[in-house]
Amino acid sequence: MPHTIVVETPAHAAQIEGVLDRAFGPGRFAKTSERVRERGARHDLALSRVALNEAGNVIGVCRIYAAHAGGALLFLGPLAVDPRAQAAGLGLAMVQACVAACRAGGGSAIVLVGAERFFRPAGFTLADANRLTLPGPVDASRFLWLELRPGGLDKLHGVIGASAR
């Protein structure tokens, strides 16, 4: 299915909700990642990406939040592709677009909760769960990070929450 990946804008919000509901189902708000967002992490539209189909409708989303834990970090998620458009490379393409935007924007590191096998091609590895924790239970084998520049992980420690203002 032909698609384009663009910067998220407020105009995409309603269609994004539909994609998230269809991709995640009712468990969507129970995730520990949701606690990071509730703790005041700031949604960064300029670093977030949506995938549009030929008709211009949203078929995928990858959101980036500005968060903090000892130092500034970027939190990736939710990532979702409409079930009808899955397994065509869209999920990974959106992640790679977000990683490039975060790096170009001067970010130090990206943290997320997800399948290591899926995120490995974009450069993510297992995070050090002794240094960095999430505000809720998380399977350590799904707690991943990516350093965006040398030393980008050095300051990170503690519970991930809102970015310092």
Ligand SMILES: CC(C)(COP(=O)(O)OP(=O)(O)OC[C@H]1O[C@@H](n2cnc3c(N)ncnc32)[C@H](O)[C@@H]1OP(=O)(O)O)[C@@H](O)C(=O)NCCC(=O)NCCS
């Ligand atoms: C996970 C999700 C975003 C992947 O998007 P997608 O467009 O279907 O994935 P891609 O086509 O880019 O897949 C790239 C590779 O990752 C693999 N992959 C896809 N989903 C995976 C998963 N959940 N676990 C491990 N590997 C996965 C694919 O098999 C593919 O590998 P291959 O190239 O060797 O075949 C999508 O399936 C989805 O929305 N799922 C429901 C919501 C969800 O679980 N979000 C992720 C939370 S972190």
